[in-house]
Amino acid sequence: MAQEVPPKVQHQLAQFQQLQQQAQAIINQKFQLQLQLKETERALEELGKLTTESEVYKSVGVLLIKSDKPVLEKELNEKKETLDLRIKTIEKQEERIRKRLEELQQQLRQALGVPTPPAG
């Protein structure tokens, strides 16, 4: 006969699963931002190899609009800064969720009588 799980523990389990999903979503989001950052850094690196007179274009929808190298570099540097900031913010969020998950896991282990694995 299976033992009934107390409502409090059921609630904690639901919260744990919800947090796990949130953590996964945040990891995916961070990965996308890191990809964008890498792409921006790479574009900046490629722009750096060009002369100021080089013809450069910016994509807008399906169009390529003629631009200037310094203008594009400024825009990409701003984009890089924004992405850096967003990644830092998301890393803080990730850390908060990770800590909360650890706490909940600890509580659930105690409630369900599962021994805590040795640290390390």
Place this chain on the structure above:
Amino acid sequence: MATEREQLQKMLAELDYYQTQLQVLQQQSQLIDASISDILIADQTLTEIGKLPEGTEILVPIGGSSFIQAKITNTKTVIVGLGADTSTKKTIEDAQKTLQERLSEAQKFKENVQRGLVEISQRIEVLRPQVEELVAKIREASGKPGEAKGSV
């Protein structure tokens, strides 16, 4: 018995994890193949365009198996994307160099993905018979066929 069931659960979770990883790597492999094919088409197009005289009539695809007629006014330079919505004009030769760099990067990445695929497939091959064996053992011990069902 309880330990065997716990072990089975653990192994099934591990198997499930590897199968998910395998799917992710297979998707990545397909994406890289598409990317490699895209680079090769661009490279081939540049090689052919470089041989054409300026003013050559061409048909430009606009989707829906439809084309518009156009003339190439410049067969010496091409606009190449640098990423992050940025493009620049390059000579056909430089553009092909860039494409070759991207091609070798994509091929290196594909090799890594292929290695990952082989490694994970091997782990699944080792784990699957172990899971099947354990399922059979639990069924036998409980004397109720079908009780210890696991999607292997």
